[in-house]
Amino acid sequence: MVAAKRSRTPFYLLILVLVAAGVGLTWHRHVAFDVPWLPGEKKRIWSVEAKVEFTAVGDPVKLSLAVPQKQPGFEVLGEHTASPGYGLAFVDTPSGRRAEWSIRRATGKQTLYYRVDMLEKKFTGLNGDEHLVVPPPLATHTLGDGPHRTAAQNILQQARSRSADAYTLARELIQEFKIQPQSAQFLLQKQSRSRWLVELLAQAGVPAREVYVLDLEDGRRNQTLNTYLQVFDKQEYQLFDPRTGRQGRRDNQIMWEYQSGALLDLIGGRGSSVHFSILEQEVPITQLLQREQSVTPAFLDFSIHSLPLEEQTLFKSILLIPVGVLLVVFMRIFIGLKTSGTFMPVLIAIAFIQTSLVVGLVGFLLVLSIGLIIRSYLSKLNLLLVARISAVIISVIIIIASFSVLAFMIGLSEGLKITFFPMIILSWTIERMSILWEEEGPKQVLVQGGGSLFVALLAYGLMVNDVVRHITFNFIGLQLIFMALVLILGSYTGYRLFELRRFKPLLARDNTPSSDA
């Protein structure tokens, strides 16, 4: 006993060091950067990072990117750029505000970052956004020649007869593009639908322009802009989605560019692209005030906040995994709950976060049950294991693909998110459960499958919790504390909760205390 204790001293020391370092880092971050312990009263800030990539050919490079401005629902809090070696200026041009990068000589692949923090505000009417409500000059409506002109005028005539004002005309025009697929197809050979809409509206005397809109969704990467239609009626305007005809701006949409300028102008390079990463942050009002101050990464700013947004969005979910893992370890060692595949529940929980709970649950159960049916047929074929699992993986992919198509056809765009499921893991789960079924019967499958799902739901509950998300993302020192906790749990040698029930008969039968006590 004594010998055993002595050899464990370094272990306890390690735990102590981990906890101390974790607490220290966390405390430092709390004090030095004023990050609150709890989410508290907050304002929502959307950080959007535009990543511009292009290949420079060795000439002087001049690149200008349209950047967003203050607009209804959003206020620009701050802007940051990362572009080593480049000169940078923000200029106001007739076609809106733009970031201009320049360099004398550059070759090879270039990556420039522009990041803007937009504070979300309550929509309070259009006052104060003059530049937004000034109608653009009417587009020069050439309408093309010959057959294009005829088709376009036909569409305009149909729409005009069903409309009463500028907005209804825009709506009916979009509708007309949908119900006359042949004409639409023909017109689209010349220019894009939104361009046609602008010209047709101009023809009818309605000012309109194309705007680039970004959908804000937390943790998204590699997003692109959508073209929307901004239609003016006197001192007001409305946004239209040229594909669906939907009217109005949704809460989580910002207009990245709305002065009919190009998103990107590049001289001295080729193959340019712009992709957007989006991160949602809830920031207390007190912190908001100090936000404008230093943004240079300080010493000991041991946080992922010094990373580019694209990586931050990744880490936001990665840093939650230890919470799920901790739960699994706890369930195993303290409770004794059986799950199929040790950390499968965590992966399922992550998938649930991506898909939303209901879609995730339905999808999970569907894939699992259909997979089990297919697997039961495969088992009759006496296949070798690797081939069998490969067959299950392919079946799972087919199931997921058909589920997505079906969901999309009946108008459930949510169903598309099922592709977030970890397919290989799911296939292994099916394989394991099916073996369990053959060996121990369906009851064990329900017990273990239910156990996995239960743990997955618990993990999901933890991982979507506001407080948990807040502290894991803001205090990276917690990871060290998680580590220490797992180590402590790993050396727990007491009973599991389920063992108390299992060994209960041993207590019931004799009440005489054993002599060993």
Added chain:
Amino acid sequence: MLAKLANKLIDGIPFVRNMAAVQLHRKGILGMNRRNAQYISPNNARYLFPLVDDKLQTKKLAIENGVNVPTLLGVVDNQHDVSMLSELVGGLDSFCIKPAKGSGGKGILIIARREGDQFFRSNGQPISMSDIERHVSNILAGLFSLGGATDVAMMESLIVVEPEFKNYSYEGVPDIRVIVFRGVPVMAMMRLSCAASHGKANLHQGAVGVGIDMATGNAVNAVQRDKPVKYHPDTEQDLMQLNIPHWHQLLELACECADMTGLGYLGVDLVIDANMGPVLLELNARPGLSIQIANSAGLVPRLKAVEGLSRPERMSIKRRVEFAGKHFSAKPLL
């Protein structure tokens, strides 16, 4: 000092004193976490596991060390040889086919008799040659092995149940599980198959477990599905009458088996064959904890007693068995 103080403190608070965990601890019941962390992990070197997880390796080891095992009739290790099975079976009337890496009695097929080309399982169910072939190819595909790894099928001669035990078992052969810790047998039970367990001798499948007194080989207690029982559910035999003959010889065999593997915490499964006498069936490097329920006793005090010995592995087998009989005997039944 500290432990005494803690005990006093616990005794002082009735709620804490009556907690199941405290009472189980005081009774010395070994839990899964403690088994893994304090007994299996330090005493069973990982590289030794294949010796016991692969029954074919265990068998070879046993033969090398002169331990009796059921006769190996043949091994099928690839799909092509499955078609030659009927030749292998030849004129045999009874045999048993098992996966080398199976666990918990999974995939064991027992052919008890045959009439011409028709085979019969131990429960009287008829089975054809092609059924047997399919079973063998399932074994090869890894259906019964841990983690689904590919496997080989072993064909063995059947154990003949000792007449003394006939009434204690239904459809299967009763086996004796002995836990051997650092060479010293610490606890034993006999597992009796019954209708509820489908001829299997695993407690979690419904078999009856009878705790055995380490000194005498007499029954001390019996359970089925963790509930105490007095009579065998199928044969109505009084389980408390059970006495295992040549008990010391059997314990010595268990010690030999443990010694040959080098594993420090081991479950040894033995059977008594009517013709061959005590025979090693299989070894288990992660023996279950139900043996404590069958014995109505905890493992911890016994394991601690062995830990108190200096170098128990070096003691002669005779002395180890003596030690077990002296210190691990159940208290006389009231």
